Amino acid sequence: MSRHGAPADGARRIPVTVLGDDPLTRAGLIAHLRSGPDVDLRAAHPGEDHRPGVAVVAADRVDRAAIGRLTALSSGWTVVLIVAHLREPELLRALDAGVPAILLRHEVTPDRLLRAVRAAARHDRDLPSGAVGQLVDAVVRLRRAGPAGPDDERPPSPRELDVLRLLAEGLETREVAARLSFSERTVKNVLAGVTARYGLRNRTHAVAHALREGYL
Structure with missing residues (x-):
């Protein structure tokens, strides 16, 4: 990427699709992502695009239906999950479903969302600080x-x-x-x-x- 934030010549742009049941939330996330010059926004049908990319998923809660959807998406796309709240059991279920990047809804800004998308495209993890603490606590409990x-x-x-x-x-x-x-x-x-x-x-x-x- 160039010093001005535009992709370097020949650099691959990240295919990104935004999924969620709330049209207002989807519109806001799309608006945030448009500020990323390395983002290639795609239609909200990731299964129809065979190129690997990132699916940004907004969910109210991480219930059984959401986990099934996340697991299916993770078989072809890398997922960035956006939720309002995240308890330890939900965090573990999301990670087990193959989700590498999670954002809490109140933390979403254009820069923060783009950072999560880029981390997911690299197959890196990007978790809220509180979620990292939950994982550490889980390991400590297991050790004890x-x-x-x-x-x-x-x-x-x-x-x-x-x-x-x-x-x-x-x-x-x-x-x-x-x-x-x-x-x-x-x-x-x-x-x-x-x-x-x-x-x-x-x-x-x-x-x-x-x-x-x-x-x-």
Whole structure:
């Protein structure tokens, strides 16, 4: 990007689509994104565009329906989620659905939104400071908790550790699969085995467990 904020010659613009049930919210987000010279706003039908890009999703709450939608979107697009409130269980569900960037609605400004979109395009994480604190608290609680059962004494296999290590680095399921030359189904099966054996809830919980036990 040039010193004036315009993309450098030949630089790739980021395809971005904005999704949400509230037309007023969508219009406001689109207006914010128009200030980004590296943003290529697309129609609100990401499934029809086969180029990888970013889907900005505004949701009132992270319920089961929202998680299903986020999971489906994350299979093809990188998601920036915008919500009014975010408790720890909702944060963990959103991360487990493959969402790398989350903004609280009251924090949304043009600069903040563009920063989240650019981070998502790089497959980096961008979370509110409070959400980071929630994750730290979750890890601390896991470290203080006793083992959930006798199977906890059996360490993860080398393949399981490879998957958990890449997840701890912030990679998504499809990126882990590509890095290890696995199919996405294999990675999901490995995670399912780890979570079932240790009585864990999701992949975020699995990574926290591996850190607590000193495996990573």
